[in-house]
Each structure stands twice: as structure tokens, then as C-alpha cells.
Amino acid sequence: MFYKIISKRSLIFFSVGAVIGLAxxxxxxxxxxxxxxxxxxxxxSGENEGGLDTDVNPLSIEALRAGEYPGSDLxxxxxxxxxxNYDRSIVSYKSEGLKIYALLTVPQGEKxxxxxxxxxxxxxxxPPAEYRTTEKYIxxxxxxxxxxxxxxxxDYRGHGNSEGIAAGxxxxxxxxIDVMNAVASIKKYKDANPEKIGMWGHSMGGHITLRNMxxxxxxxxxxxxxxxxxxxxxxxxxxxxxxxxxxxIPSGARRWRQALTEQxxxxxxxxxxxxSISSNSYLQDISGPIQIHHGTADTSVPVAFSxxxxxxxAAAGQEKELYIYEGDDHNLANNxxxxxxxxxxxxxxxxx
Numbered sequence: 258m259f260y261k262i263i264s265k266r267s268l269i270f271f272s273v274g275a276v277i278g279l280a281x282x283x284x285x286x287x288x289x290x291x292x293x294x295x296x297x298x299x300x301x302s303g304e305n306e307g308g309l310d311t312d313v314n315p316l317s318i319e320a321l322r323a324g325e326y327p328g329s330d331l332x333x334x335x336x337x338x339x340x341x342n343y344d345r346s347i348v349s350y351k352s353e354g355l356k357i358y359a360l361l362t363v364p365q366g367e368k369x370x371x372x373x374x375x376x377x378x379x380x381x382x383x384p385p386a387e388y389r390t391t392e393k394y395i396x397x398x399x400x401x402x403x404x405x406x407x408x409x410x411x412d413y414r415g416h417g418n419s420e421g422i423a424a425g426x427x428x429x430x431x432x433x434i435d436v437m438n439a440v441a442s443i444k445k446y447k448d449a450n451p452e453k454i455g456m457w458g459h460s461m462g463g464h465i466t467l468r469n470m471x472x473x474x475x476x477x478x479x480x481x482x483x484x485x486x487x488x489x490x491x492x493x494x495x496x497x498x499x500x501x502x503x504x505x506i507p508s509g510a511r512r513w514r515q516a517l518t519e520q521x522x523x524x525x526x527x528x529x530x531x532x533s534i535s536s537n538s539y540l541q542d543i544s545g546p547i548q549i550h551h552g553t554a555d556t557s558v559p560v561a562f563s564x565x566x567x568x569x570x571a572a573a574g575q576e577k578e579l580y581i582y583e584g585d586d587h588n589l590a591n592n593x594x595x596x597x598x599x600x601x602x603x604x605x606x607x608x609x
Contacts, residue, residue, distance in 0.1 A: 315430055316517075316534040321472045326434065328352070328441025331361065337391065342366070343402045347390050348409075352438035355420040359439060360390050360410040362402040363448055372450035374609045375443050376401045377476075378410040379436055379462030381483075385423035388416040394459075400597040401457070405609070407449050411439045426461040427485070427492060428513025433468045440475065453477060455545075455608040457600065460558055460587065461485055464536075467566075470547070471539040478545040478607035480600045483555055483587050487562040488535040489517075490524035496559065540569055546576035548603040550596050552585030578603065 314320060329351035337345040340362060348361045364373055378401070380394055390412055402408050413432045415423025424431045436456075444451035455478045458466030463484020470476050487496065493514050521530040532538040547570060551563035560581065567579040580599060585591045 314530075314533070316428075318468070318471060318533065318536065318539050321430055321433065321437075321468065324434065324437075326352075326437035326441050328438040328443075328445065331359075331442050331446050333361075334358065339365075340399060341403050345402075350439060350442035352414065352435045353421075355414050355435075357414060357419045357421075357435055357438070358390055358412045358417055360398065360408070360412075362398060362408040364402070364405050364407065368448055369450070371452065372448055373405065373407045374453035374604070375407045375409065375449050375455070376604060376608075377436065377440055377443065377454060377456045378408050379456065379458035379465045380410060380413075381458075381460030381462050382426065383416070385413075385416045388412065390417050396593065397457075397459075397597065400601055401604070404601050404605075406455075406604070407443065407446070409439055409443045411435055425513070426464055428517075430468070432461075433465050433472075436465050436469055437473065440469070440473070444475075451475075453608050455479065455604045457482075457604075459483060467536040467547075470544045471536045471542050474544045476544045478547070478604060480548045480550070480603055481563070481566075482550045482589060482596070482600075483552065483558050484549070484563060484566070485558055486536070486549075486566045487559075488537040489531050490535075491562070491565075493518070493524070495561070537566065537569055540573040540575060543570075543573070543575055546578075546603075546607055548578040548580070548600065550580045550582070550589060550599070552582045552587065552589055552592075554584050555587045557587040 331348045331350055333346050334349050335347040337347065339345060343362045343364045345360070345362050347358060349356050349358050351357070360378075378394070378398055383393060390410075394410070398408050398410060412419045413423070413435050414421030421431070426432050440454060440456075443449050443454070452475075454476055456466045456469060456476045457480045458464070459482045463481035463486050466479050466481055467484070467486050470479050485492070485496075521527050524531040549563045549567055551558075551560045553560050563579065564581070567577055570577040580596065582589055582592045582596070589596045
């Protein structure tokens with residue numbers, strides 16, 4: 258059963274302040290990076306905290322907007338066995354000087370004028386050391402690949418063979434930046450249409466998708482499944498160990514929450530900061546329509562995150578669709594086919 262809703266004095270004092278500032282910086286950046294596996298067959302829910310330079314506030318949306326994301330040419334690293342009507346390969350591109358690997362699929366047959374439309378595919382949390390480019394999300398990418406889309410699925414830094422440190426999706430913008438450089442890279446690809454790019458994200462990948470869409474203006478449409486799409490105050494207050502909906506998130510992975518709160522205060526005492534790092538505060542700038550999917554039996558990410566985002570998008574006057582799947586899990590296993598069909602149809606309308 259499902260329901261559908263259419264619809265930011267003295268030298269001494271200076272020296273002491275500098276010492277305190279450096280101490281805070283090193284404390285935040287030297288915390289551990291624990292991970293915890295979960296039971297999901299597609300995505301293992303959890304978080305890694307990453308280093309955070311609080312002095313420059315790199316988590317803010319404005320900091321992302323001020324950055325440069327040139328990407329690079331895609332380099333084919335390994336040809337893979339073809340899909341039903343598309344070619345597959347492992348490619349690499351550059352993100353902040355790091356070599357990032359990705360899965361690339363390209364439709365076979367006659368290329369449309371202007372090139373193939375593109376889906377940039379953002380996977381959810383999988384323990385980085387266990388991540389493999391060719392594993393997980395096979396049926397998901399196939400649905401888009403065989404329907405005439407180039408698909409680019411970034412491994413993110415620190416995942417599989419990708420260079421860099423896996424700093425996590427919430428205490429760092431690193432993964433979001435990797436995806437921004439992925440978009441820039443696929444635009445350079447000879448068979449891709451740089452004017453027809455959509456973005457799909459699951460769970461943590463939904464968080465990354467939403468951030469990309471409020472920062473850049475070239476994502477024509479987004480689809481989010483079971484997305485971590487809440488504001489940062491909601492992530493801190495309504496999504497943590499001990500909650501009935503997030504039993505798999507390890508307590509150590511909450512240190513980014515503690516560091517941010519200690520540095521900037523609570524959402525009640527310092528709403529300006531917390532709004533500045535939340536995509537939800539910038540929905541009036543979103544680059545295109547969004548389709549949202551969530552199951553009511555999701556024990557990894559609260560369905561309330563999706564229903565609240567839907568309400569916020571409506572209040573911002575944005576085009577959106579919401580599908581709620583009664584009794585379904587984090588991966589929409591009971592409605593996988595229909596959810597994929599709806600996702601493809603949405604991209605066909607708004608991207609292709």
C-alpha cells in the first residue's frame with residue numbers, strides 16, 4: 258500500500274585566543290573514525306565523523322558555493338562485462354587532487370543529438386574498507402542504464418581504491434565535493450549531454466544529493482530514497498543511538514555532533530550557524546524538482562525526514578513528489594520494481 262503527495266586589546270589576549278583556537282582545531286580533527294556495519298543488504302547505515310576546521314566553517318552551504326569543482330577528464334581504468342544494452346567500466350576522476358574511482362555505464366546504440374542524458378548516482382553508507390565499485394546497488398543502476406542514461410556512481414574518497422580519507426557524510430563536505438567534481442567530470446565526457454543531468458541518492462546519498470542541488474544549478478531533477486534529508490538540528494536531536502529508528506549508528510560516530518555543539522552552541526542558542534549548514538534552509542534555491550521515496554518500516558532513517566522535506570519544499574513553492582510505502586524497509590525491497598519505474602519516469606520527464 259502506498260500514498261502519493263504531489264505537490265543560511267592586547268597581544269596577550271590575541272596569543273591566548275590563538276592557542277585556544279588551535280587546541281579546538283586539533284581536538285576536532287584528531288577524533289577517531291569508527292564505523293559500524295548494519296544489516297541492510299544494500300546500504301549499511303552508520304556515520305563516520307570527519308575532521309572539521311571550525312574556523313572556516315567548511316560545512317556551510319555558502320562555503321560550498323564559494324568553492325571550485327573543476328573535475329577532470331574521466332580515465333577508463335578497467336572495462337567490465339556489458340549489461341543488457343549498455344557498456345560498463347571502472348573510471349577515475351580528480352577531486353581536490355585525489356584520484357576517485359567510479360562506475361560508469363554508457364548506453365549502446367545511436368547516441369541522441371547532444372549526447373546521452375546522465376544520472377549521477379550517490380550511494381548510501383557502506384563501511385569504506387568494505388566498499389567495492391562493482392558491488393551493491395546492481396539492480397538500481399541497471400534500471401537507469403538500460404533505459405538510455407549514462408550512469409556515474411562515485412566511490413567517494415577513502416572508499417575502495419579511491420584516494421583520501423573517508424571523513425563521513427555529515428561532519429564533512431568531502432563526499433559532497435567528490436560528487437560535485439563527478440558532475441564536472443561527466444560534463445566533459447564525449448558521449449554525455451552536459452545539459453541533461455539528474456541525480457539519484459539513497460540514504461546518505463540523499464543528503465549529498467540535496468546539498469548538490471542547493472549549491473549548483475545544473476542538476477535538472479533529483480530522486481531521493483530513504484534520504485538523510487533533515488536539517489542538522491534534526492540530525493542531532495532526532496537521529497542517534499538509542500532511538501528506535503537508528504539502532505545501528507555507533508556512539509563514537511556522534512563526535513562530530515558533540516564538536517559542533519561545543520563550538521557553536523545549540524540550535525536554540527545559535528540558529529544562524531545551524532541554518533547555515535543545513536540544505537533545508539536553502540530550498541528556495543533548489544535546482545530542479547525532487548521525487549522522494551520512503552518506507553514506513555525503515556529502521557535506519559526516520560520516514561519523518563522525508564515527509565518534513567516534502568512539506569518544506571511545498572512551503573518553498575518547489576515542484577516535488579512524495580511516495581510513502583506502507584510497511585517497507587530502508588531499501589524499499591517490497592516495492593523495488595515500482596519505485597524504480599517511478600524514478601525512471603520522473604527522470605524521463607524532467608531530464609531526458
